[in-house]
Amino acid sequence: MNVNAAMAETKQDQSKAEPWLDSPECGALYADHARFVFYLALRMLGDEAQAEDATHDVFLKAFRKIGLFRGESNVRTWLYRITINHCQNCLRKWHNRNILSNADDAVWETTAAQTDSPLRVLENKELGHRIQTALDGLPAEYRLLLLLVADEQLSYEQVGVLTEQSPDAVRGKLHRARKAFTVLFEQTA
């Protein structure tokens, strides 16, 4: 292959290479899903700077692999899968979370809490901090379950796929996760 032909081909390939974020496809992907990816990363990692890094890394990975996305699953589910894997890897490396991850369910079962009563909060900047404190106290599985179920775009089936369990198991654990969160959230008052 002569040098000129190689250079011409490289140039052609460069022009074909996606300008990614400026391409309509990737721009729309970011615009539609960045808020959800960032929030999941923020509440999984509990740190805004780390969540920013994670969101950046997740979208960079997604843009690199967008050509491989076959549309067999929901785009949001695909992005959440990348986010969950990324955040779990970060957490494994840092070992700075999961303080109560081995807590027995009995802790929530024996604590008197009115799970049917509404959660009353003062709408101020403390809300995010209180939510984070409560989530940090939950087992990792419950935390992830609540965060995913909170996204109205995801069905129980999709949450089940993301957390590797059946939709029935999701429903069952969700009840316990809600109760545990309520107990912990009330303690943050």
Place this chain on the structure above:
Amino acid sequence: MQRQTKLNSEEQAQAQQQTGAQQTQQPAVREFATPEEMLRHDALHTPVPPTVAHRLRESIAKEPPHAPSWWRRLLGGSKP
């Protein structure tokens, strides 16, 4: 009697003003039926920092262009 009524209405207005001022000072109390509802509210009020898109753009600019596939190079090499 009329004067008394006027005084009462002034007092009422004053009381309403005070209550209004207290309400503006105190943050509103919100109720959420479930933790998910609270998380949705929190997510809605948690914007993505604009620095993320900026950093992403910079990282993308640094990405190497896709290398031509081996068969393309091979075919390209066979061209005169």
